[in-house]
Amino acid sequence: MGRRSLRELPLSYPEVGATRGPLPGGYHHLVRHRTIGTGATTFRAAAEQLMHWDLHRRAGLTVARTTPSAAPGTRVLLGLGRGPLALRFGCEVVYVLAEPRRRGFAYGTLEGHPERGEELFDLQWRADDTVVLTITAFSRPATWWARAAAPLSRAVQGRTTRRYLHAL
Numbered sequence: 001m002g003r004r005s006l007r008e009l010p011l012s013y014p015e016v017g018a019t020r021g022p023l024p025g026g027y028h029h030l031v032r033h034r035t036i037g038t039g040a041t042t043f044r045a046a047a048e049q050l051m052h053w054d055l056h057r058r059a060g061l062t063v064a065r066t067t068p069s070a071a072p073g074t075r076v077l078l079g080l081g082r083g084p085l086a087l088r089f090g091c092e093v094v095y096v097l098a099e100p101r102r103r104g105f106a107y108g109t110l111e112g113h114p115e116r117g118e119e120l121f122d123l124q125w126r127a128d129d130t131v132v133l134t135i136t137a138f139s140r141p142a143t144w145w146a147r148a149a150a151p152l153s154r155a156v157q158g159r160t161t162r163r164y165l166h167a168l
Contacts, residue, residue: 006075006090007066009110012142016094019106019120019136027117027138028154034165035130043125046133046168047103050123058167059160070105072096080160089113101125114146115139115153121164133168135161 015024023029036046049055051069053076062079074093079086090110097104106120117139125131139157141147 006077006110009090009112011092011094012109012111012113013116013118015118015138016108017106017118018138019118020095023136023138027140030137030139030157030161031134032161032165033132033134035132036168037131038129039131040125042131043101043103043123046131047123049168050121050133051103051105055121055164055167059163061160070096070107074107075110076107080156087114089115091119094118097122109139109142114141114143116142123168133165135164137161 018024036042053063053065053070056063056078060080063076064079065074065076067074070093072093072095076091076093077088078091079088081087090113091107092110093105094108095106102122102124104120104122106118108118109116117137119135119137119139122134122136123131124134137157141150141153146153
């Protein structure tokens with residue numbers, strides 16, 4: 001991230017909040033979901049874990065955040081890997097879902113992130129009593145080296161998404 005602090009970095013894409021509706025063109029789109037269980041107890045426990053970044057930690061990422069739980073404006077520095085080859089990238093929570101049977105948040109990439117885009121973590125307790133986690137994202141490379149490694153980047157994104165879906 002260079003010399004600027006996480007708090008100083010701007011979002012790196014113009015379509016802020018676009019995971020709420022049709023995903024914007026010009027990006028790679030990803031939508032995946034998994035039923036994680038049933039009932040109110042499962043929903044409440046999963047929502048608590050999701051909103052406090054446990055999903056990310058259980059998926060193998062390090063998490064340094066500006067607030068204990070996801071809230072609009074929360075900045076988060078996520079880390080993938082360890083040692084000198086570890087990647088660190090910043091995101092900002094751009095909106096939160098806080099409905100009786102739906103919880104989650106979307107974050108967007110900050111300047112310096114190898115990708116540009118947004119990712120939504122949407123937990124729903126459906127009418128049939130199932131609790132489903134859906135991950136929706138749009139992204140594209142932001143750096144020359146991310147463009148050069150695009151196939152690898154997509155593979156890492158797919159693997160991380162699978163880990164997210166099994167983390168709750």
